[in-house]
Amino acid sequence: MVTIELYGVARLRAGREVIEVDARSLGDALVALGAACPALERVIVAGGRLAPGWLVALNGAQITADLATPLGEGDVVVLVSADAGG
Amino acid sequence: MGRGGYFERYLRVDLGRPSAEHVPLDETTRRAVVGGVGLGALLLTRETPPGFDPLGPEAALVLAFGPLVGTPLTTSAKLAFVAKSPLTGRISDGLSSSSFAIAGKRAGLDAIVLVGEAAEPSIVLVDEEGAEVVPCPELWGRDFTISEASERLGKAYPEHRFAVIGVAGERLVRYAGIANEGRHAGRGGLGAVLGAKRVKAIGVRGSRPVPLADAEATLGIAKDLARRSLGPATEKYRALGTVANLSTFNRLAALPTRNFQASTFEEARKIEGEALHETRAQGRGSCKSCTIGCEHFFEVRPGQRPVKMEYENLFALGPLCGIGDPEVVLRASSACDELGIDTISAGGTIAFAMECAERGLFPAGPLAEEARDLRFGAGERMLVLLEDIARRRTPLGRLLAEGSRRAAEIVGGEAPSFAPHVKGMEIPGYEPRALQTMALGFAVGTRGADHNRSGAYEADFSGKVNRFEASEESAAHAVAAEDRAAVMDALILCKFLRRAMEDFFGESAEMLRAVTGLPFEAEELVRVGGRITLVRRLFNEREGWTPAEDTLPARFFEEKLPGGAAKGAGIDREGFARSIKAYHARRGLDERGFVPAEVARDMASLIRGKNR
Numbered sequence A: 001m002v003t004i005e006l007y008g009v010a011r012l013r014a015g016r017e018v019i020e021v022d023a024r025s026l027g028d029a030l031v032a033l034g035a036a037c038p039a040l041e042r043v044i045v046a047g048g049r050l051a052p053g054w055l056v057a058l059n060g061a062q063i064t065a066d067l068a069t070p071l072g073e074g075d076v077v078v079l080v081s082a083d084a085g086g
Numbered sequence B: 001m002g003r004g005g006y007f008e009r010y011l012r013v014d015l016g017r018p019s020a021e022h023v024p025l026d027e028t029t030r031r032a033v034v035g036g037v038g039l040g041a042l043l044l045t046r047e048t049p050p051g052f053d054p055l056g057p058e059a060a061l062v063l064a065f066g067p068l069v070g071t072p073l074t075t076s077a078k079l080a081f082v083a084k085s086p087l088t089g090r091i092s093d094g095l096s097s098s099s100f101a102i103a104g105k106r107a108g109l110d111a112i113v114l115v116g117e118a119a120e121p122s123i124v125l126v127d128e129e130g131a132e133v134v135p136c137p138e139l140w141g142r143d144f145t146i147s148e149a150s151e152r153l154g155k156a157y158p159e160h161r162f163a164v165i166g167v168a169g170e171r172l173v174r175y176a177g178i179a180n181e182g183r184h185a186g187r188g189g190l191g192a193v194l195g196a197k198r199v200k201a202i203g204v205r206g207s208r209p210v211p212l213a214d215a216e217a218t219l220g221i222a223k224d225l226a227r228r229s230l231g232p233a234t235e236k237y238r239a240l241g242t243v244a245n246l247s248t249f250n251r252l253a254a255l256p257t258r259n260f261q262a263s264t265f266e267e268a269r270k271i272e273g274e275a276l277h278e279t280r281a282q283g284r285g286s287c288k289s290c291t292i293g294c295e296h297f298f299e300v301r302p303g304q305r306p307v308k309m310e311y312e313n314l315f316a317l318g319p320l321c322g323i324g325d326p327e328v329v330l331r332a333s334s335a336c337d338e339l340g341i342d343t344i345s346a347g348g349t350i351a352f353a354m355e356c357a358e359r360g361l362f363p364a365g366p367l368a369e370e371a372r373d374l375r376f377g378a379g380e381r382m383l384v385l386l387e388d389i390a391r392r393r394t395p396l397g398r399l400l401a402e403g404s405r406r407a408a409e410i411v412g413g414e415a416p417s418f419a420p421h422v423k424g425m426e427i428p429g430y431e432p433r434a435l436q437t438m439a440l441g442f443a444v445g446t447r448g449a450d451h452n453r454s455g456a457y458e459a460d461f462s463g464k465v466n467r468f469e470a471s472e473e474s475a476a477h478a479v480a481a482e483d484r485a486a487v488m489d490a491l492i493l494c495k496f497l498r499r500a501m502e503d504f505f506g507e508s509a510e511m512l513r514a515v516t517g518l519p520f521e522a523e524e525l526v527r528v529g530g531r532i533t534l535v536r537r538l539f540n541e542r543e544g545w546t547p548a549e550d551t552l553p554a555r556f557f558e559e560k561l562p563g564g565a566a567k568g569a570g571i572d573r574e575g576f577a578r579s580i581k582a583y584h585a586r587r588g589l590d591e592r593g594f595v596p597a598e599v600a601r602d603m604a605s606l607i608r609g610k611n612r
């Protein structure tokens, strides 16, 4: 399982802090996220992609929007707003 | 009178004489720097002699408006306060919003320049005719809060809008700010510059409409921009405000904690924006003429006046000082606002003192005695210390009123290696080791460590660079971030609007054409951004800048981050030096970072101006 952590607007919209999904890539994880949280669709994830201004930090470290990023058991996808800084 | 956006003059007020004169502002100047921080930097340079004391009579304080203030464009009700900082000895500019900016512009002015020193504590009243310096013994030295002083001024002069200093400005605290209608030009000690001039407040009154070259086009752009300002790009600001940063930064291990000894805070959950909203939200506000409304108010205690909170206040008075009690942080933020001190510098300087106290570095005697119970997490102690600093009323308060750099020099030993500043300006809430393109932006910043004049953190959050390494690529991002910020702050528009604009320079040029009638183009505005940075650098060079200042405190090179997602991250000294060199090359500076002589020669007539 992969854990997706939500902060800020994403957390407010989804009404939850974490979601567990079965995913082998970032693209898979985002499809599962959109399905689990329709409130995020269009604004934060859009058809399995990240909406403009959104990225992820894989395990909280490097930041990417590359949908092909492979994910494995225990990985954590931290959803980050690109204007995280102000 | 030209076509629009400008009144083509500024008001120079000599407080010593006292006298006021209107000075023409030529089109070359307006085209070259647009307004706001660019105009402020130019006028500051023109109106002061080299090597002046920022707290002396030769110092100038410039209030510079942009061409857009007073137009229907959203978030345009802003002005820039510009002076030589008593904290850094380098240029400092602070932006502030509200009807003060609109009234000042509508006095028929593109800027106001205060020079000299009033003979006695006074207020300055500006209108379309000129200015008057009015003694105010009833306001000075009375220990009024900013709210109390503003209320008294509002009652006495109901037609004026006021910018006011607090007790900290009167006592020349080196990071005292200037407040107007709940907003603050906080950074760099501009309030002390005003205090040294014995000016408690500046009142402005004006009713001249700002001319629009093409009113219809301006209205069309304003409507479109207002619509876009309510889209997803600004949802964060409307829903949560900047306090939303805290939880994300903590997760990314980019949250400065305990004077930058760590970058995650174990009590973050108690003070994160999401929690504050759930338990304490008390409504939202906005600056004048703003459709976004990013101001969020929170309850301190039932029945008490709610307090406005932003990320920078929250991080500086919370995790940076090891404090996780939301009530204490809210009270501290409110105290800073009412005393008139910059929250980032206050938090940074107190966090530095907490570390000195824990390490036993204060020299035996009154300082060590007073710092006995100063520890990270000591919230009530911090609240008392804020008052001591603002009033300079105890030995430790007086020491810390000087800022962390000077305090570290006095404490001595290893203290300077962990005083959290660049050029004397305390570092805002972005851990440099976890966001290394931002670290570069901090190091080269003309006003010191600064997230508002360099939004280089955007590169760190973009996935385009490795956030744990400052590279030559970082240099390109740092230059671009500075240029864009300089133009936003010259126009002046709120930075929170930036993501609602797809083509920032193109759209800005279009706005300027509609408002001013001048044929601004996008490429020209990119050059304006670079030029403003060079004007600031030339001012700093004139005032003694050396390349050694463009760096970070030793801690960031010598200590690695201890935990969280950035565990083990540190800044490589050689790599960082290479990225600084790359920045110099991109910025068109010489190897050491000076403005090349031929560039300075080309800019000489612009810098000198025609009016002196």
Ligand code: SF4
Pocket (backbone or CB within 6 Å): B075, B097, B237, B285, B286, B287, B290, B291, B292, B293, B294, B295, B494, B495, B496
């Ligand atoms: S977005 Fe916030 S800071 Fe910007 S103008 Fe609006 S209320 Fe003021």
